[in-house]
Amino acid sequence: MSIGRRAFSNRLELWTARNRQETMFVKSFAIALSLVLAGTGIASAQTNKKQAPAQPQAQAAAPGAPTRIQQFDAWGAYSYQSGAGKVCYVLSVPTTKLPASGIDHGDNFFIVSQRPGQNISYEPQAMMGYPLKENSKVDVVIDNKTFVLFTKDKAAWVENAAQEPALVAALKSGHSLKVTATSKRGTGTTYTYSLKGVTAALKQIENCK
16 A cells, blocks of 8 residues: 555655765766676676676775675675765666667666665665656566556655565565666656676675674
């Protein structure tokens, strides 16, 4: 059952304020991450993972800058320091984008975050490379399970917070992840993500602190 109008409004305001820093964080390394994945490819990343797991950056990162903990096939584990303490993420980029031509998809991600300092555990989020249609919904389909996300600007979160654990559990046990959205211009888009490595990546950030 959907949450009430007032509760939904309060939830939206809370998430908007809480994720403002997160949005800037994701933007700060979106180009770098895209270049890495474009240069290696998902298959190459899987091979490299088997040969030698990626190590955290040796040099100290600038305050608020992300550090890659480790790459697990299609999913990377990251962390950064915020004013409320350490924040940990797992993140992946789409393997396919539709429409395949005619539009600029920008940088798209699916993220699950841990914020111990804010008592937030495994919060899923879809982030698009373009503004989403106002008051539209984003559908996340994992195998035969559908989860509805509400939208704000370029991001979307689970509409019913009680379904967040179910979505994360579906990620761990699922075989395919599909995200469908509508841009501010009214263009329908679909993104497919690989779920290879997501369970290991989530395990990596389990004890984020």
